[in-house]
Amino acid sequence: MQPTTGLMIALVLQEFLLTSSGIKWLSVASVAGSDRWNEDGECDRLQGLHRKQKAICRQNVEVMAAVREGAKMAIDECQHQFKNRRWNCSTFGAIHLFGKALKSGCREKAFVHAVSSAGVAHSVTRACSSGALDRCGCDRSIYGRSANGFEWAGCSDNIAYGSAFAKNFIDAGEKLKRSESSQLLMNLHNNNAGRKSVEDNMRIQCKCHGVSGSCELKTCWRSIPSFRDVGLVLKDKFDGATEVEQRKIGTTRHELVAKNKQYKQQTEADLVYLDDSPDFCEPDNRTGSLGTQGRLCNKTSKAIDGCELMCCGRGFNTRRGTVTERCNCKFHWCCTVKCSRCKRDYEEYVCR
Structure with missing residues (x-):
């Protein structure tokens, strides 16, 4: 089964997310357009949002169009990165999106959490720099002459605001769970890893000033990477994800540690998972596998798309x-x- 288009995703997304777990906030992608956020009660009508997320939505109506765009970007990027794999991030039916595969603590769930969090951080940051939001703008905290001899100037992307908003909104749903669990810790870790994939790959862009482009003065600013680059980074982290288990610290705290003691402990930027993924070869309602019957393959390739x-x-x-x-x-x-x-x-x- 081939991936659906972004438009079809938006139409089926909200109904699916009410039955899924962990990423229900993605129901924002089903909102028909940016103008809908200005209608009274739109935040409360989105049943996929938790109570605290609805409150954040009502308090930040102008930001929600960027959140919606980030959610759609994340879904499209997931389908692009996995188009040649057995699990191809495709939608099916009229209710489910990714299916039951995301109910377990598998690698695929880790990627979806990370790319979704990255999508919101990226989109909100871009909205700040473009002047679309009154409450944020360019990052003015970087100024003066750098150690490399150029002047910090221009409009640096405000990744601090974009990442902070993404954390506040996305993690709110996870934190409402009554008890700490390994799945909760996994989701929060991968949410953060997604945001760091944007933060850690900021680029420096520069412009020369002077007669005939002599570059007597060079001014530079920090900009976010393209979301395709973020997707590539997260896909690499998916392939190298760390299998973890929960360990108790003291009497109340828990943390995730590498299950295989021969492997180094994961960093904040790494993806982590708890359960092995299904092989996704055959249709299996228990695991949410669609199978690969009818999928196109590459006759000459020895890789997973072969x-x-x-x-x-x-x-x-x-x-x-x-x-x-x-x-x-x-x-x-x-x-x-x-x-x-x-x-x-x-x-x-x-x-x-």
């Missing part, structure tokens, strides 16, 4: 067809582009 691994050894069928597409396009002065229509034969491979 037909042997994607199809779990079941084999694949070959489909042949012909498509008509634009070709031999030429620019004509002024100002049109004229193309021919060409037929192209194709061959694709589908898991049995």
Whole structure:
């Protein structure tokens, strides 16, 4: 089954999230548009939000459009990063989004928590710098001459505000749980790791000033990375995630430690998980696996997108067809582009 489009996601998201666990706040992605946040009661109508999150929503209505955009970005990025894997972050049916796979403490859940938290931090930060929000703007805490000889100037992205808002809003739902649990600790850790993936990959951008670009003076500012770069970082962390278990400290506190003592303790930026993932080869309602029957695979690849691994050894069928597409396009002065229509034969491979 192929990933659905962002529009289809928005339509099915809210109904799904009421039955899922841990990321119900993603129901904000179902709001039809940014203007809806100005309507009375919109925050309370979103059943996916916890009580405290609804209060934060009411107090920060102008920020919620950026939260919605961050949630949609996270879902799209998840589907992009996992498009060639057995679990491809796809939606299915009219109710569920990611299915029961996110009810266990598996790697996939770790990634979704991280990329969702990163999405909100990224989107809110960008909204601050663009002037879309009255309550925040550029980061003015960095100024003066740097050790590298340039002047800090321009509009540095306010990642401190974006990350703090994401933490306050997203973690609020987790903290409302009655008892501390390994799943709670895992979710909070991965939420934080997602935000750090944005913070730790801030870039320095510069502009030269002077006659004919002589760069007599160079001014620089800090900017957030593209969200595609954030997704790539988190995908690498997914592949290298640490399996952990809960350990009690003293009489009340708990922490997560690496289950295999031969591995180093995870850092704040690493993803952690508690349970092994299903193999996702066959449909299984207990684990939320959709199976890989009908999925496209790469005949020549030896990686996870290859037909042997994607199809779990079941084999694949070959489909042949012909498509008509634009070709031999030429620019004509002024100002049109004229193309021919060409037929192209194709061959694709589908898991049995």
